[in-house]
Amino acid sequence: MNGHFIKTWMDKGVVESTNDLARQVVVNGLGDCPVLVSAERQTRGRGRGNHTWWSDQGSLTFTIGIDPIAHGLRTEHEPRVALATAVALIDALAHWIPRETIRLRWPNDVEVKGLKIAGILPERVETPHGGRLLIGIGINVSTQLDAAPLEIRRMATSLMQQTSGHVSTPADVRDRLLARVIAHFETSISRLAEDDPGLAARWDQLDALRDRPIRLDLGPQILQGIGRGIDPSGALRLGTDQGIRLLYGGQVLRDDLS
Known part of the structure; x- marks a missing residue:
């Protein structure tokens, strides 16, 4: 874990929602930002709109809470945080999965060969200390998709499936994947704050919907x-x-x- 970036880390087994728990932390001033709340499973995880995020014990679900001003982010940057995060996820997953098979599905999903492996839910929260951004992330690591609802089984995949199980133990993979995501997230957010045109070029190049x-x-x-x-x-x-x-x-x- 990049200890220079994350200041407060809460690691849980099962929670209702990492975004909800992170919201409690930042609203009540229970820890310094950036905040990380991670869990193996959410029972009431949320997706965009009215969607839910299904997960089991093989999932990696977490929320990063940041003070946007402290990272140089302006209001106009906030709609692009999900895309910058998706680029970070792709760079992290590329350690295990061939990079050319991973794509960004606008506005907030990551796919491998057309199947969803990760989702992102950004939210803005007003606190007594100013606005905060919560970036909820769910990644299917060794998720048992056979137990998922039919709709999810049809459209989803996992890291273990894409590597044919040829990786180390799921717990070890989760820890290393989380560390890589945090490191790449820090880089992506810095590039976004700097209006780096290379970052925008990346999410355009990674677009799964182009010409479709x-x-x-x-x-x-x-x-x-x-x-x-x-x-x-x-x-x-x-x-x-x-x-x-x-x-x-x-x-x-x-x-x-x-």
Whole structure:
């Protein structure tokens, strides 16, 4: 673990939600930022919108809590934190999985060969000490996907599956993976604060939706088009009959990605 970056670390076995626990820490001033709350399993983990994050004892779930101002992040950077985090996850996972098989699925998932291996949930929390960012991360390490709901089994994979189990013990892998993610996260956040164009180029190059037909659920309407990359601002570039549209929110419908 990078002790120079993380100031407060709480490691748990099973929790309802690492984001909720991290929120308690930062709101109540129970530890200095950056805060890390990690667990093997969440019972009420959340995804984007109304989605939940399913996990078992083979998962690595954790939340990093940071003071954005202390890291040079401005308000306009915050919508891109999930993308910067995804780049960090890919760099960490590439120690075990061939880099060319790992992609970023806008706006907050990481996939291997089209199957989800990790998800990211960023949240902003107001505290008596100022605004804080919570970045919730879930990674399938040795997750027993046979026990997962059918929808998850169809779209997910794990580190153990992708390495055919040819890695050291799951607990050792979890510890080393967590340390690598933290190190790469620190680098990505620094690059984001510096407006490093190389970081934006990375998430554009890693875009899993490029040149693919997409249906995007915006709530009141569904847009259709072709993925044309990810803008430096973090927006999805969607090619439509009316030209390129920059989209900052919405849910890409997975039934189009078979």
